[in-house]
Amino acid sequence: MQWVEPEPGPGPEQKLKLTKRDSATGPEWYQESQESESEGKHPPPGLLAPPKPPEPSGPPASERDDAPLPEGDDAPPRPSVLDDTPSLPLELDDAPLPEEETPEPMAVCRHRHRCHTDCLEGPLCRAFQWLGWQVGAHPWIFLLAPLMLTAALGTGFLYLPKDEEEDLEEQYTPVGSPAKAERRFVQGHFTTNDSYRFSASRRSTEANFASLLVVSYSDSLLDPATFAEVSKLDGAVQDLRVARENGSQIQYQQVCARYRALCVPPNPLLYAWQVDKTLNLSSISFPTYNHGGHPLYLTGFFGGHILGGSLGMGQLLLRAKAMRLLYYLKTEDPEYDMQSKQWLTHFLDQFTNIKNTLALKKIEVVHFTSLSRQLEFQATSVTVIPMFHLAYILIILFAVTSCFRFDCIRNKTCVAAFGVISAFLAVVSGFGLLLHIGVPFVIIVANSPFLILGVGVDDMFIMISAWHKTRLADDIRERMSNVYSKAAVSITITTITNILAFYTGIMSSFRQQMFLPQPKRK
Known part of the structure; x- marks a missing residue:
């Protein structure tokens, strides 16, 4: 039996050293065992020279390059197999680690895993770069296509409602509010009848009304002359008639809220x-006045009053400086509700003429109706639209001034103007x-165009700044691709x-921010 000597392994005094070698498949790391200086060095396992093949015929063995070297004390040091490896110039990464920083033994690492932090920025920039290249290569398509699309979609303004009335309660109160549910409960148990038994205190919703606030020029209006002038004003208001398209007229007596057979007095x-x-x-007592056995409640009808001693039930x-006249109209029935609103609209149109015709000398009159808030909101559109022209002119001037350069190459005034037009x-x-x-x-x-204009102008300045950083020697397609690539992240953010921000408004419970259709009344 032949004795086989076991392969030496790294002993307790050996050190492991990592050596990098370049091969055809890339850099590889090998482990070398390094003994202490007193023990000498041994080649690592697995790298010993293989057995010599049989000598071929040819020149004598002593004259061949692979002839065995003489052994003995005079024999030169035997070359290692590792010496056959072609020497390569060591770079910074190829230099062996110093002794004091020798790493611990580790497994062979053939691949390095890297963490890519541009997983969003990279694809986004490449997509915008492709878009910029297409814009530079086909400018007329990207110039005419938006104009044609705007012309086609702009026809939707034909459906813009002009005379449609908005319900302010539906628009500016929360959807599903508990107060609305409680009001429906009250309406179901405490009904009202505007045509026969009207009571303002039983109303759970706002009724159609016209309110006149009369203020006396003197210290008090509690005199017959002032009351005569107020009575003249009351008669002129109740005589208003609205001419309808079919030739009929709407009179106050037809639409007024009634208590039994009479209109509720203002x-x-x-x-x-x-x-x-x-x-x-x-000799009027306040707040309750007994007239012919019928108590009259004057609370809310007089202002700036001065009270004296006790009189009856009050x-x-x-003295009283001001008086209020309240003209309640029918609201419950949809047909009467529409007629009441038509009468109120006519009242608002003719009220100035009424004051001029009466030539009031002792009192000053101001008016308010249940439609006043709604009409003021609708009038906002008329006042805002002229502001659009002024806003666009000012922003165009600001953009042109900001992008103006004395250098004709870097001057971008036309680009700034078209950026505002694009918005x-x-x-x-x-x-x-x-x-x-x-x-x-x-x-x-109607206020949103100002916000959209500001956002569009911001992106325009970002793209102009990126354009100034491109090379003048590059063609348009390459410069446009670079501009879109550099501005991709900023525009996206x-x-x-x-x-x-707009989605936050959509999540709101207010209908005017949710842009939901208004419920139809039955």
């Missing part, structure tokens, strides 16, 4: 004086598309920010 004390002109206005009303086209296209698909137009949305 002011109980004024009505009592009109019935009895001999009524002593200097106190003596010495205008976006506003027309977006609004036209929403009107085409039936989204109702809410008057508060600003766009996402604005989308989130």
